[in-house]
Amino acid sequence: MPCNVLTEDTINRHALKCKYGVRGEIFQRAQELTQQGHPITFTSVGNPHQLKQQPLTFVRQVVALCAAPFLMDDPVIVAAFPEDAVARAKRYLKALRGGLGSYQDSKGNPELCSEICDFIEHRDAGYRPDPVNIFMTNGASEGVRVILQTVIRNESDGILVPIPQYPLYSASIALYGGQLVGYHLDEEHGWGLSMDDLGMALQSAKVKGINVRAIVFINPGNPTGTCLQAYQLQNLVKFAYTNRLVLLADEVYQENVYGSTPFTSCYKVLCDMGAPYSSSQELVSFHTVSKGAAGECGLRGGYFHLHNVDEKVRANLYKLVSINLSPSVPGMVALGCYVNPPKPGDASYDLHVRERQGIIDSLRRRANMMSDAFNSIPGISCQPVDGSMYAFPKIRIPQSVVQAARASGKAPDALYCLELLENAHIAATPGSSFEQEDGSFHFRTNILPDESEFASIIGRFQDAHMSFLRKYGGLEESAEKHSLSAVPVMSKL
Amino acid sequence: MPCNVLTEDTINRHALKCKYGVRGEIFQRAQELTQQGHPITFTSVGNPHQLKQQPLTFVRQVVALCAAPFLMDDPVIVAAFPEDAVARAKRYLKALRGGLGSYQDSKGNPELCSEICDFIEHRDAGYRPDPVNIFMTNGASEGVRVILQTVIRNESDGILVPIPQYPLYSASIALYGGQLVGYHLDEEHGWGLSMDDLGMALQSAKVKGINVRAIVFINPGNPTGTCLQAYQLQNLVKFAYTNRLVLLADEVYQENVYGSTPFTSCYKVLCDMGAPYSSSQELVSFHTVSKGAAGECGLRGGYFHLHNVDEKVRANLYKLVSINLSPSVPGMVALGCYVNPPKPGDASYDLHVRERQGIIDSLRRRANMMSDAFNSIPGISCQPVDGSMYAFPKIRIPQSVVQAARASGKAPDALYCLELLENAHIAATPGSSFEQEDGSFHFRTNILPDESEFASIIGRFQDAHMSFLRKYGGLEESAEKHSLSAVPVMSKL
Numbered sequence: 001m002p003c004n005v006l007t008e009d010t011i012n013r014h015a016l017k018c019k020y021g022v023r024g025e026i027f028q029r030a031q032e033l034t035q036q037g038h039p040i041t042f043t044s045v046g047n048p049h050q051l052k053q054q055p056l057t058f059v060r061q062v063v064a065l066c067a068a069p070f071l072m073d074d075p076v077i078v079a080a081f082p083e084d085a086v087a088r089a090k091r092y093l094k095a096l097r098g099g100l101g102s103y104q105d106s107k108g109n110p111e112l113c114s115e116i117c118d119f120i121e122h123r124d125a126g127y128r129p130d131p132v133n134i135f136m137t138n139g140a141s142e143g144v145r146v147i148l149q150t151v152i153r154n155e156s157d158g159i160l161v162p163i164p165q166y167p168l169y170s171a172s173i174a175l176y177g178g179q180l181v182g183y184h185l186d187e188e189h190g191w192g193l194s195m196d197d198l199g200m201a202l203q204s205a206k207v208k209g210i211n212v213r214a215i216v217f218i219n220p221g222n223p224t225g226t227c228l229q230a231y232q233l234q235n236l237v238k239f240a241y242t243n244r245l246v247l248l249a250d251e252v253y254q255e256n257v258y259g260s261t262p263f264t265s266c267y268k269v270l271c272d273m274g275a276p277y278s279s280s281q282e283l284v285s286f287h288t289v290s291k292g293a294a295g296e297c298g299l300r301g302g303y304f305h306l307h308n309v310d311e312k313v314r315a316n317l318y319k320l321v322s323i324n325l326s327p328s329v330p331g332m333v334a335l336g337c338y339v340n341p342p343k344p345g346d347a348s349y350d351l352h353v354r355e356r357q358g359i360i361d362s363l364r365r366r367a368n369m370m371s372d373a374f375n376s377i378p379g380i381s382c383q384p385v386d387g388s389m390y391a392f393p394k395i396r397i398p399q400s401v402v403q404a405a406r407a408s409g410k411a412p413d414a415l416y417c418l419e420l421l422e423n424a425h426i427a428a429t430p431g432s433s434f435e436q437e438d439g440s441f442h443f444r445t446n447i448l449p450d451e452s453e454f455a456s457i458i459g460r461f462q463d464a465h466m467s468f469l470r471k472y473g474g475l476e477e478s479a480e481k482h483s484l485s486a487v488p489v490m491s492k493l
Numbered sequence: 494m495p496c497n498v499l500t501e502d503t504i505n506r507h508a509l510k511c512k513y514g515v516r517g518e519i520f521q522r523a524q525e526l527t528q529q530g531h532p533i534t535f536t537s538v539g540n541p542h543q544l545k546q547q548p549l550t551f552v553r554q555v556v557a558l559c560a561a562p563f564l565m566d567d568p569v570i571v572a573a574f575p576e577d578a579v580a581r582a583k584r585y586l587k588a589l590r591g592g593l594g595s596y597q598d599s600k601g602n603p604e605l606c607s608e609i610c611d612f613i614e615h616r617d618a619g620y621r622p623d624p625v626n627i628f629m630t631n632g633a634s635e636g637v638r639v640i641l642q643t644v645i646r647n648e649s650d651g652i653l654v655p656i657p658q659y660p661l662y663s664a665s666i667a668l669y670g671g672q673l674v675g676y677h678l679d680e681e682h683g684w685g686l687s688m689d690d691l692g693m694a695l696q697s698a699k700v701k702g703i704n705v706r707a708i709v710f711i712n713p714g715n716p717t718g719t720c721l722q723a724y725q726l727q728n729l730v731k732f733a734y735t736n737r738l739v740l741l742a743d744e745v746y747q748e749n750v751y752g753s754t755p756f757t758s759c760y761k762v763l764c765d766m767g768a769p770y771s772s773s774q775e776l777v778s779f780h781t782v783s784k785g786a787a788g789e790c791g792l793r794g795g796y797f798h799l800h801n802v803d804e805k806v807r808a809n810l811y812k813l814v815s816i817n818l819s820p821s822v823p824g825m826v827a828l829g830c831y832v833n834p835p836k837p838g839d840a841s842y843d844l845h846v847r848e849r850q851g852i853i854d855s856l857r858r859r860a861n862m863m864s865d866a867f868n869s870i871p872g873i874s875c876q877p878v879d880g881s882m883y884a885f886p887k888i889r890i891p892q893s894v895v896q897a898a899r900a901s902g903k904a905p906d907a908l909y910c911l912e913l914l915e916n917a918h919i920a921a922t923p924g925s926s927f928e929q930e931d932g933s934f935h936f937r938t939n940i941l942p943d944e945s946e947f948a949s950i951i952g953r954f955q956d957a958h959m960s961f962l963r964k965y966g967g968l969e970e971s972a973e974k975h976s977l978s979a980v981p982v983m984s985k986l
Contacts (some may be wrong), residue, residue, distance in 0.1 A: 001692070005706055005739050007773055012646045014671075020815045031598065045818075050591035055520075055599045060561045063593075067823070068557035070550070077570055096791075098543035099555075100823075103790040104522065138631055138793070141817050149668075153505045171816045175642075176505075211500055246498050282498055297596040298589075298822030300793070312501045322513045323540075323664045324634050328821040329791030330593075 008085040018174035019433075020167055021272055026417050030427035032475040040421070041457055043445040044429040046222075046389045051448040056355050057296055060339040063299070065089030066100050066333050078092045082347035085373035086172035092333055100333070103326035108136025108303065112336045116303055117341035124268035133306040133329055135317065136303040136335065138289040138327045139297070141253045143304035145172050147284050150313070151214050151246060158205050159200070160215035160245065164191075164392060164434035164442070166222045181205040181212055182435055186395065190383050191224035193217075193232050195239065202243060215239070216245040220253040220387025222433055223444040225367070227387040228455045233269040238264055241281050249285040252302075255292030259386030260365035263273050269305060289335045291389065293356040299329030301338075308409065363389070364456065373458045391447045392431065397441045403474040416468060424464035426457065512926075513660055519910050523920035532605040532912070534950055537922045537939040539715075539882045541788035544941040549848050551578055551786055551841045552830040557791070558582035559593050559826050568715040575840035585826055593826070596819035600889045601629025601809055603794065609796055612832035617761035628810065629828065631820045632790075633745045633781040636797035638665050639813050640777050643806070644707050645671035651692070651698050653708035653738065657684075657885060657927035657935070659715045674705055675928055676700040680887065683876050684717035686710075686725050688732065689915060695736060707739040708732070713746040713756065715881025716927050716937040718860070720754040724763040734774050742778040745795075748785030751857035752879030760800060776800040782828045785880065788848040792826030794831075856882070858882035859940040859947065866951045870958055882939045885924065890934045894965040904935040909961060917957035919950065 008016060017361075023180070030040045040099050042050060056326070064071070064091050071077045078086060092097050095111035115130040121128035137143040148159065149172075158179035161169045173180045183201035185191040198215075205212050207456060219238060220230040228236075240247045249266040257263050267285055271278045282398035289301035306314060314470055341356070350415040367385035374393040382393035397405075397412045405412040411432035420426050420443075431442025501509060523533045529584075535543060542548060554574055557564070564570045571579060588604035600606070614621035630636040631877050639650065641662075648670055654662045656675035669841050670732035678684040691708075698705050710729060712721040721729075728850045733740045742759040750756050759777055764771045768821040782794035799807060813818075834849070835841040860878035867875035867886040875886035890905045898905040913919050924935025929966035943949050 003805075004773075005737055006644065006806045007803050008809070009644050010646075011806055011809060012663060015643050015813055017808055019818075020812050035603070045596060047591065047596045049594035050596070052591075055592070055594050057563070060563075064557040064561035067560055068553045070553075071557065071573075074573060075571055080564075080567060080570055098545075099548070099791070101542035101787075101789045101791045103538060103540045103564050136819065139818065144813050145816070150500065150508050153503075171812075175816070213899070244498055280784070294594075296594045298594045298819060299594070300821045302817075308497070312496045313497075313499045313504060316501070316504060316508055318666070319511065319513050319664075320508055323511075323638070323661060323668070325632065326791060326793075327633065329826065330823045331821065356567070382641065390536045404640070409802075428864045438894050447531065485720065 003354040037169040061085035127271040138300040140286040140302040156209035158212040218250040223392040253388040289483040300328040301335035305375035424460040555576035577839040601813040631793040633779040633795040645669040651703035712741040716885040718878035744880040786852040792830035793821040812957040917953040
């Protein structure tokens with residue numbers, strides 16, 4: 001019998017080589033445990049609705065009416081919806097020509113692209129993009145991929161990516177056959193951006209013959225939770241300009257800001273800087289309805305915004321997105337509601353603002369609780385979570401464990417996360433999936449569990465951590481730094 | 494000022510090289526005309542809801558209730574929905590853990606994958622796949638792309654594709670850097686499959702040093718409308734087995750069948766054939782909720798089904814789909830309703846059957862009207878439309894036009910379609926976008942316009958065709974074959 005055409009030895013080697021740890025061994029084991037009836041707390045993925053964050057009512061009213069326009073034929077049902085939701089659904093249905101079931105323009109419905117431009121104009125002090133430069137996508141990830149696929153030509157092309165990074169970047173760069181050129185964020189200074197480290201990373205890539213073509217930054221940071229200040233963005237722009245790099249601005253967490261640094265878009269910074277930056281620096285910014293207060297991960301709404309990108313390149317991007325015909329139309333509708341929320345005086349305004357603010361305020365409390373709790377546990381330190389949905393604490397792993405893990409072919413922090421999953425039923429993601437400084441170990445957890453469950457989750461976490469140390473003999477090392485009492489942690493919650 | 498990093502000369506050359514004509518020049522010009530207020534009939538894309546096909550009520554009731562579960566708290570609203578739609582929405586909401594806004598497993602929600610297996614088991618006389626082999630996707634296209642990306646390793650790898658083909662294949666193969674190896678369908682015999690032509694195509698690719706790894710077939714055919722019979726599928730299976738090719742079965746139009754040949758899945762044929770075929774021939778089958786009676790293009794629901802694919806390869810496919818996190822969840826829900834429709838005795842059963850049958854019956858009438866009408870027009874001949882949503886008529890283009898078009902850098906049938914768009918406001922797609930036998934010219938039109946508009950569209954078409962011939966001097970050539978009277982056409986409608 002002939003053997004298979006497709007085996008691990010005979011498939012595309014880039015497909016084989018790329019890694020995607022967020023949905024790797026630990027996530028899959030967590031899925032198995034769930035199917036076996038164990039209640040697992042999924043802190044591995046930024047999936048807020050799965051952890052009980054409620055959808056925004058206005059968004060869902062509009063999506064539901066667009067899904068079932070015949071509901072609007074029944075006056076009793078119409079009366080159960082606020083006027084502005086009904087009006088919005090009618091407007092979108094008209095614009096969508098055939099409704100939710102109809103392919104839209106492959107870069108998104110033109111009326112919705114224009115609504116995104118209104119949003120950007122309002123957010124960025126009057127700088128308004130041309131709708132032709134807005135491409136709606138199935139979540140932001142799809143946009144990142146189509147851009148990387150266009151930028152990367154061969155194995156000599158490199159992309160600067162922060163370390164730690166979000167594995168979408170490492171996986172896509174590997175899949176498209178390019179080189180990830182990491183620049184380290186400075187953990188001891190709140191995962192800050194160091195222009196010196198960035199310069200060195202670029203220099204050492206050049207020495208290796210890598211042609212670095214673009215730089216990714218994530219603001220607010222994933223997994224770091226750091227918010228960049230305007231002057232840091234200016235430095236990034238100057239760096240990209242001087243070194244002829246396309247700027248790729250992952251700004252999907254722009255609404256998830258909890259500290260004192262407000263979100264500033266790279267587009268605004270670039271426009272504020274004036275020529276030559278504003279008129280020639282190539283920038284692609286990514287955004288989504290999957291994060292923020294909406295958290296509509298499953299609807300797959302997102303967009304990218306091109307600035308100073310050559311129009312022939314734009315035409316090629318259009319061709320590439322056309323192969324998939326149309327992004328998700330429910331995602332477009334949800335994104336429309338997000339970028340153009342109810343205004344003062346609209347029937348839904350008060351509820352919408354209350355819901356939206358309630359979610360962000362609660363996330364802020366959880367961000368603080370999470371970093372405080374981790375910092376009270378022996379052997380763990382955690383930078384402040386000023387933005388995004390994650391904490392990325394550092395764990396001190398005893399040398400014996402490091403050796404044992406490596407002997408068994410596992411990353412030490414993967415072993416740690418597996419034990420955490422089996423013993424505390426918490427699914428976190430090992431730092432090794434995000435890249436990290438050699439010899440350091442971390443894990444990523446989201447800050448999304450319901451506030452009412454926080455104390456119990458942290459308690460379970462702490463117990464599992466202590467038994468890990470007891471099992472592998474790291475208690476004394478940790479005791480040097482911290483008291484072992486659980487009391488300070490629990491009292492904060 | 495430094496010039497752009499990204500220009501047509503400096504982007505990925507595969508991205509530059511790939512073409513996607515369905516959304517090309519004619520489609521874009523049609524979009525422009527629409528925005529200028531001209532009512533364009535879009536026959537270029539299989540987008541039924543845009544052409545007034547109504548969504549299936551049950552599907553939309555379930556999607557709407559899943560979008561806005563709070564509707565189910567109001568007894569008045571609940572009373573407006575059939576019981577089975579409410580029960581289905583509740584079951585899906587439970588299975589989805591967080592609802593429509595929640596990322597699902599990257600290969601689709603397990604309960605919905607299992608429902609797809611029930612559907613296949615019922616369709617294919619009891620052959621039931623393991624749910625682990627079902628991957629839900631954003632429409633079928635995404636699945637085709639991830640498979641081609643995995644199969645194609647370098648420029649020596651080839652994929653057998655029918656000519657004419659659906660440009661998803663030519664575009665994706667170019668994008669992933671492989672070779673399209675075309676095998677011609679036999680137009681004079683209803684676009685039939687000729688095993689001799691297939692063998693010759695493979696042989697001539699081998700002579701060129703191309704390593705052919707997979708064969709695509711589209712059943713029912715796009716753009717040809719042909720339905721394959723079981724014995725033809727057996728021949729394909731034997732051919733793939735003998736020549737060590739992965740079978741890629743594009744079966745997205747399986748519900749769109751109008752003639753006497755019923756749809757038979759390749760999976761059933763393969764299983765019926767027994768060992769060694771059933772136990773070792775690699776098969777990937779694609780399906781979607783975008784076509785058929787549902788026509789839910791915008792919700793992006795689809796799946797692929799692996800059979801005899803190595804489990805390590807499957808694990809790699811899982812990793813690749815994970816990078817995009819989750820397919821559209823509204824698409825999953827719609828697909829669930831499609832594969833598991835209301836059963837006899839359910840509250841929605843009668844209406845659902847009536848709607849579904851009404852759509853297919855109407856499509857059958859339109860398929861016949863369309864081919865009859867084309868065959869009555871001088872200079873046009875059209876094979877029967879037994880399935881799918883398209884006709885692919887052959888047009889006799891005068892030699893003078895061929896030369897003039899080529900001199901202006903256009904394909905002759907693209908020139909024809911542009912004139913059709915400008916003069917009749919009908920957007921069709923030139924045959925050159927689908928590949929066609931050298932020296933022959935075609936266009937693809939869907940059969941989707943509303944029945945009430947058929948006569949007027951065909952009338953407009955005929956007028957534009959005749960003025961094309963008058964303008965470019967093809968009248969005498971055509972008159973040899975046909976009478977010029979429009980009467981026989983109109984009288985059929």
